[in-house]
Amino acid sequence: MKKQFFYIVLMGLVAPLASCNDFLDMEPMSEITPEDYYQTVDQVEEFTNQLYADILTTHGSYSSTFEIDKDTDNQPSTETPGNKYDNTGQWKVSMDNSSWSWTNIRNVNYGIEVITENYENGTITGDETSLKQYLGELHFLRAYAYFSMLQKWGDLPILTQAFNDDEATLVEASKRSPRNEVARFILKDLDLAAKYMTPDFETSHTRISQDCAYLMKSRVALFEGSWLTNFKDTPFVPNGNGWPGTAKDYNKDYQFPAGGIDQEAQFFFQEAVKSAELVAEKYKNSLTRNTGITPQSVSDVNDYFYMFGDDDMSTYPDVLLWREYNKGLGITNHLEVIVQGGYDVTRSMVDCFLMEDGRPVYNSSIPYDDQTIAKARSNRDPRLVAFMKQPGQINYFINEDYPADHARKDEAFPPLDVGDGTVNRSLTGYRIRKGGSFDKARCDQWNSYTGSIVFRATEALLNYIEAEYMLTRNIQAGHILEYWKLIREAAGFTGAAADPQTTNTYTSIDKEKADWGAYTAGKLLTDVTLYNIRRERRCELMAEGLRWMDLIRWRALDQMCKTPYHVEGFRLWDVMQNEYDLEPADYDGGNDAFVTPPSRGQYIIAYENIQEKSNLYRDGLHWMMAHYLEPLPIKQFLLTSSDHADVELSPLYQNPYWPLVADSPAEQ
Template sequence: MKITLKHTLVALALMMAVSSCDVERLPETNISDLNFWKTESDIKTANNYLYTFLPGFGNEDIWSDDAFGLSANSISDGSRLAPATAGDYNSPYNLIRAANNVLEKAPRAEVSATVLNRYLAEARFFRAWAYFSLVQKYGSVPLILKTLDENSPELVAPAAAREAIVDQIYADLDFAITNLPTITTLGTADYGRISKTAAYAFRARVALFEGTFAKFHSKGDAVKHLTLALASSKAVIDSKEHALFGNYFDLFQMAGEGRQNKENIIVKQYGVSNTERVATHNFYRGSLETGNLNPTKSLADSYLMKDGLPISKSSLWVMPDSSHKVFRNRDARMSATFMKRGDAMMTTKPIFDIANLVFNKTGYMFRKFANIDDWNSQASTIDRPLLRYAEVLLTFAEASYELNNAITDAELDMSVNLLRERGQIAKLSNAFVKANGLDMREEIRRERRVELAQEGFRYWDIIRWKTAETELVKPVLGNFYFKSEFAAATVNLTPDNIILVQAASFRKFDPAKDYLWPLPINEIALNPKLDQNPGW
């Protein structure tokens, strides 16, 4: 880990040496190119900069129906306008520029083909990572595969077809899969670097997104992408390089750090302690406790009862008359994800009793990543998991079902039932679905929602499933209003005594335009051949 920290510190030093950057140009460091690209160490140091683009903690779940912040969100409620500029557009191109720079200059080094290809594979992985973030949001964007200067014609080229960009992503990931070391080979010393299974797992993510987007939006070759998603996720499973971590709550604490946790496939690293750190974040105190990210009733209701049935069907569900009873006989992951009475909270209030409605507008509070020491220091080094083995299992199950409109019990046992076992709920089977009038697709999607809650997936899932137009126009609801427990506050309630956070009348979603993001206006002004997305 100390070696990894050292490498990341070098990357941060390189980043500080860059005086400025934009979508077209990333200046070189103060080290001359003629003197730099000589050794394996040089290439590795240059590649370290790519890792700084891995996303840190954010509040993207408020775009979806899983969470709400201190106020309404314009993406979630459909009120946003096309921006002048957007970091979501420029930052990926900065990463693409940096990756292209490595791909062009690393071959100058006096290293073996095996060593060279390993680092070229890292660069191509990160280029794929950047392009996927662009495709998710904007669909078709310019495809740039070399470094540009002020006179490059690509600066005013039209956007490439979505399918062409995705094919390039697959090509980059294929190269990465072939040339990257396994996570076992990387070991503790190089923990955190991209591995062969990371490339497989990310290819599975891309292919599932594109396959389901094509299927439900009736655009593109769904079978092609879903077949690749199934094969890629199965390759990770068959590698035996990964396994689920035993305790779901500890997975998001310091106990889940490092190579000993075989569930994490890609992480954003922060360090091993406050005295041995690369960077810190303030996600718990700055987002969760202060109300910038609060779970909704829609998410809460998604958690099953212990018998494997939803609250609408289970005999175990009893209308709660106090806050802690909301969690009785539920999926254990709910208690690990939501704060409940008796949980450790923060220095000024060591034990949680009820959410503060001044900040936690829904009357719920997230618990994942909550840590009293981090609240006190405001400097957490808990890593952000970006791709977990649990996601791979969910991808396998969903891809199999969407390809065949069916899934076998054996496939369920090797995927979602491993997650349900950790959540301490009944297994999912075809007979169980039939006997209880359930829908297999919905149960697989439910499993994904609760397992990956608060990790930034929900918005993109309802986009690719084409259900955002149904889910995002619903009112935002919170907890039951337990008057004897909540402090006095002005709060709107439904007739059923549920906290009403935002009424449906204030929410809209236009299927003709909102499934893609608007391109920044300044980018269109700079490139007349770049067309705005429909409806914007």
Template sequence: MKSRLIYIWILLVAFVISLGSCREDFLERYPLDQMTDATFFTSANDLKVMVNGFYRLFPRYHFQQGGNAHNGYLDANTDIQVGTGPSGALLQRGSSGQAPATDGFWNSSFSWIRQINYLITNSERVPSDVEADQYIGEAHFFRAWVYFNMLQRYGDVPIYTEVLETDSEALYRTRDSRYDVAKFILQDLDIAIEKMDWKNSVFSKQGRVNRESALVMKARVALYEGSWEHYHGAKSTPFAVSGKDGNEFLEMVEPAIQELIDHQGDALFSKGGPLNEAYNQILSQKDASSSEGVFLYRIYDVNEIVGHNFYDKVVDNPQSPTKKLVDNYLDKNGVPQELSSLPVDPKHLNSLGENLDPRFRQSIWTPDRGPHNQIVGFETQALPLRYPTINNIFTANYSSTGFRVWKGAIFDANEWRNGSVDDVLIRYAEGLLALAEAKAILGTITQSDLDKTVNVLRNRVGMPAMVLSEVNSWPISYSTKKGFDPSASNIVNEIRREREVELVFEGHRERDLKRWAVFHDVINGWKPKGAYSQEFVDYFNDPSKLTADGLGSVDAQKYGLTLGVNYDVHEDGFLNPFFVNPDFKESGEGYFVEPGRAYLSAIPRNEIDLYMEAGVELTQNPGWF
């Protein structure tokens, strides 16, 4: 622990040297030789310069809490999106449960907390005004951000608010309960909400944290911890919080989101690009400052040397949607597929696009759009294919399931390979759905609640309104294998479905399955399925279809599909993306996670040993040793 503190001090000095970010609002630098406690914290600008460095906490385009991800990848290795091979994290059969010796996430999190505490402590010396309040509010938001990531990963963690020295008595502190950690996070967010201004105001602009994002973040935390207590308590899992039913946190969601609704109304991003698909284009804006309903975003601008390379993720995306996701979409009349009177044919992608919720077609590619290089913004695409390749010897246009992510496609021909599209982190939809879900769990939801939340989102895509009485009258059985709760009301499950569909590929799925206490139910024994195989065989084994779409006659011969060689199927004819792995053949056992361990990560063994040397017990999480 002491060695880590020395390391933190080194980081703090380096941190000040490297302060700054993109666009003019983040370009200030502060000379290291001028930073002392006596001279630095004297103005609001000093706070701004230091808090700017905290924006590095937000995930870059290929990271999500240390994982390789971005929009289009963030639900990777859950039940709704898979890669080109099985995820090792979901193959725990035979795993001993021995905790790792070290964990960079643990160390880096406490490093950030110390830096943020340093700012908050010294901010008391800065004269109070509106500008100073903005940056103090941002600091509290960032501390909440770090602690929430730790809460999700570890549950109980030590809470630090002071700046510790190597000889501080509080250096070795036992883990505070997750209940207390959640309360602490929400208190920080309340301070952030009080002090920060609305998006695009004088001091809360150009990608800065704002009041809207803090309100949604408060709802995210309250819903997460409230539903965790509710469901894990009801199932008496090893992760239950003794004496808590979740109501205290769930009841915090409505006041936060109602304040947001009073400010935002039903204003959502509605510019649809050349295909008039506003929902698709939420994640594809060069300047998200003007995107209504996008509250927090990370700025990218190649002119400021902060570009990215995720512009072509829908063309060459190794993370592919699954049939389980597709099956969960309602039809375009707002009815579950198993009750639909429409000609929904799961064996044909175009039928799904024509008959399902319009968000399906705006999230997943359908061949009726034509070859890729006929879409505005994709004219330079080398392979004019109407379907993604499922033959894994090809990298371009490859999809292991046959379903390709289309949400977030960049239709601007000048921007497609420019790398200046902003990265959306928090948007209005999440807050609206949090309100609906919290009230559904509490059993207090009304039609009025649905009209100001779920139905605002449905209206943007032309989806029929959700009607409470109709939903609760459906003769439908909900399965835990699909992430539902058979013991709950229809409306609770339909809001889960709505959340899955609206927020797909944005990184919420794993967190949701764990807080609902169904993660192991969904994952264990699961063998992913993709699209129906015959449609792909008919296309790629017919050179005339390939040449008609613009592929040369020589190249057209390369894409032939041979069963059991470069593709395979489940018994029902739907693609098996992991067919080369025996665990995922018909006789295989599929995925497995340990139910008594998979919901929280281990506390690193070295930390436990350091605490023990100091005479303090740092307890381990369930299932780990």
């Protein structure tokens, strides 16, 4: 009988499918059998290239990397936040869940299995260095896909092969391994990736490299070390109080490989330090430097600004991996149109940036004034100055005669209402242009060819700083101060402002309450250095899609279980109101209101403009502990149950505080 390449936990089936259209009745990516395929290096490359598009967020249907951080304290959603910020039960356990999708992991497992076998048998023709490179990339892609799953689900089945259609085998394979074991598996895959890949295999940095593997390893290790530390003694970690894995025989006597949870966390922090240092040492002296200028003409030079919006990112040494777009080949994106309209950031994000003297806005030698956008941007962290939009700026000065439909020559005051529908409404009034190019030719709908950064070396320095500090709690340890100053100097700070000790001296955490990163387990941090490490990360990586990952590993949302959070924007009810022709109906809380009234304070509040009961977020954002992880779909419990009816007979277990009943909300 032909081997069936599927998993019960992947596709939710326990019997072979007969449909010739079903992906499971054929080898991934092709109907060609293993005997006829994966026989040349070119075929292996083609298979690997397809997985780039399927697995890497930046390589699929690309609208904007810079919108991934929406639904956080950095960036608001376009209109309303997701159900994760509702505490009235809108997010419920589903019968099925498309997020519980193992297609990518199944495909890459199949490729690794067949290609490795053919390679070891010597049946693949072509350059061996290239073959090993692509095999290394496959291990990286599996690690990347698994890490995406780990962030959503925690404990996971660890699957490395394609199985025959034997129900008992498939049920056994569906068992969830403790999350730290999954993280260890990911690290091993990344080690294999680095082992197979050749340093500097290609110099354009459009393919995954050894450096990417080390950077990714530091990211995963820092994530898991942080999670184990911050969720200790809770059901969200193995052997924690109420951990659901204990209820299953195969996990009830689990022992951490390092001995205990503290030692396990230390293992991950150590791995993060080692791998991050490999990248940091290689690139620390070649970080692209910010001049602090928002270009307004072709003569304005700021490589740091252009790095995020260039069509050729191979010239920036600290860009470790980027995705190239090509208008001639019809491979385009939507980025420049989004930048033209602008995407919002919160007041919390803007206020998090330091003044140019390296001190917080509330304790600077330079008086801070946010009466207008221009003033809020003045004398600030050069990164904010470079990227924050200001009314009156020029939006394009390249290819000015190009007939683009979505270009605006001059930056206007942020539209607070949808108006005539030609512009996107601003929820906060603060908008940034990170990723912009000032090129009018890219302003047609889905015709932009701006590249997309996947990995930057600066993240390695940030990962090292945090992991080393979590191990030592000593700012003088290792390379912490060296790397931190290098990041500050590349950002455009000079003198004492580039010294993180300056920031520490003038920081009061009780004045940072609007920053979710100031919290762990519902309490404000007491460690000023740790907070400023988180601050630096927030500012340097603004709008680069890593904020949610950071927030959940820091356990930075508990405080909203008791106290709702209000997403503030700019200071409308002062000088700025003179720029808008506002009538009472615009802010009276009715269905047509689009801003909050002055009685709520000078700063507008996103989501709370309409006070009707239909607006679930009219009194702010809330949190439930269950929402740190997604609920497993009930269908998977039924399919893996011995009688396919009783969910309790499944080897699977539900995530903390989520019930085993479909269409039911979280318990807390």
